[in-house]
Amino acid sequence: xxxxxxxxxxxxxxxxxxxxxxxxxxxxxxxxxxxxxxxxxxxxxxxxxxxxxxxxxxxxxxxxxxxxxxxxxxxxxxxxxx
Amino acid sequence: xxxxxxxxxxxxxxxxxxxxxxxxxxxxxxxxxxxxxxxxxxxxxxxxxxxxxxxxxxxxxxxxxxxxxxxxxxxxxxxxxxxxxxxxxxxxxxxxxxxxxxxxxxxxxxxxxxxxxxxxxxxxxxxxxxxxxxxxxxxxxxxxxxx
Numbered sequence: 264x265x266x267x268x269x270x271x272x273x274x275x276x277x278x279x280x281x282x283x284x285x286x287x288x289x290x291x292x293x294x295x296x297x298x299x300x301x302x303x304x305x306x307x308x309x310x311x312x313x314x315x316x317x318x319x320x321x322x323x324x325x326x327x328x329x330x331x332x333x334x335x336x337x338x339x340x341x342x343x344x345x
Numbered sequence: 346x347x348x349x350x351x352x353x354x355x356x357x358x359x360x361x362x363x364x365x366x367x368x369x370x371x372x373x374x375x376x377x378x379x380x381x382x383x384x385x386x387x388x389x390x391x392x393x394x395x396x397x398x399x400x401x402x403x404x405x406x407x408x409x410x411x412x413x414x415x416x417x418x419x420x421x422x423x424x425x426x427x428x429x430x431x432x433x434x435x436x437x438x439x440x441x442x443x444x445x446x447x448x449x450x451x452x453x454x455x456x457x458x459x460x461x462x463x464x465x466x467x468x469x470x471x472x473x474x475x476x477x478x479x480x481x482x483x484x485x486x487x488x489x490x491x492x
Contacts, residue, residue, distance in 0.1 A: 271395055271467035272478050321400035323463070337397060337465075341481035344425065344466035345379055345437065345457055 265330070267294075269308075270339035273315065276308040291317050292326045294336060309338075316341055346413065346421050348405045350396065352428040357435060364422050364440045371419040373446040375453045377439050383432040387472045394427040394436070397465035401425070408459045416452035418443050423456065425466065458488040 268281045288294035295312070298305045309315070312326055318337045319328055330336065349355075357378055365374050383389045409421045422440040430436055439456045443449040468479040 268397070270397060270465070271469070318397070318400060318465070321397070321403060323404075337400070339397070339465065340467065340478065341486075342462055342465050343468045343479045343481050344464040345461040 265294075265333060266335045267298075268335065268337040270337065272340055273308050273338050277304055286330075288330055290326075290330060291319065291324070291328050291336065294330060295326065314340060346406075346409055347423075348402055348409060349424045350398075350401050350405070351424065351426055354426070355424050355435065355438065357438060360422065360424065360438060361440060364420065364442070368419050368442050371442040371444060373443050373449040375441050375443075375446070375449040377453050377457060379436040379438070381430045381432050381434050381436055384470070384472060387474050389432050390471045390473065392430045392432075392436075393469040393471065394430060395467045395469070396425075396427045400465050404464050405460070408456055408463065411459075412441070412452045412456050416441070416443060416448040416455070418448065418452055421452070421456070423460070425460070425464070427466065455492055458485075458492065461485045462489065 265284050265286055266281060267284050269277050274280050286294055286297055288297055295309050299309050316339055317324060317326060319330065319333045320335050361376050381392050405423050405425065409423055412418060413421055418441055420442040425437040439453050441449045441452040443452065462481060462485045470477060470479055
């Protein structure tokens with residue numbers, strides 16, 4: 264079981280802030296492919312990966328990162344702090 | 346070092362005064378404060394700031410620790426708010442203490458540059474015309490390359 268979190272417009276497009284997902288995905292990219300295959304709203308939210316960032320267990324990483332041992336994955340647009 | 350992610354307002358004067366206390370070996374204190382700016386053509390009703398609880402604090406702490414090591418800081422303070430904020434309200438502040446002013450200024454700029462595009466906050470502007478997420482700027486990403 265993995266916690267998957269969505270923030271900002273990714274959350275709005277998918278329609279929920281977090282969910283638990285049963286997955287065998289080996290990498291973030293595999294997880295994205297699984298999610299996109301689920302429903303149109305996921306497909307739409309993940310249609311342009313250059314517009315997205317990902318964190319695995321609360322550390323920024325890349326879409327080719329391994330999910331080995333990961334408990335929490337978060338998807339969000341580029342950050343706008345400050 | 347103190348990191349605070351909060352919805353409540355902060356008192357800039359009190360925070361600055363408290364931060365400046367007790368650093369007898371630090372000759373320079375720099376503070377920066379970010380304020381919600383109204384939009385020139387489309388009045389801003391409210392700015393909503395979302396964040397990633399847990400990751401926000403750890404990302405800010407890591408940036409602050411990097412700044413302490415790199416600029417030999419004696420102390421650092423980062424306060425960042427979330428939730429609904431109105432024009433003129435203070436969003437965030439950083440304060441740095443160093444032996445000399447160059448390190449204190451540079452550390453504050455370093456923290457601001459990283460905070461803009463590496464701390465998990467997202468701004469949404471609600472105006473009379475509607476609401477939209479603030480897009481990140483290429484110049485903010487480019488700003489990191491100087492460090």
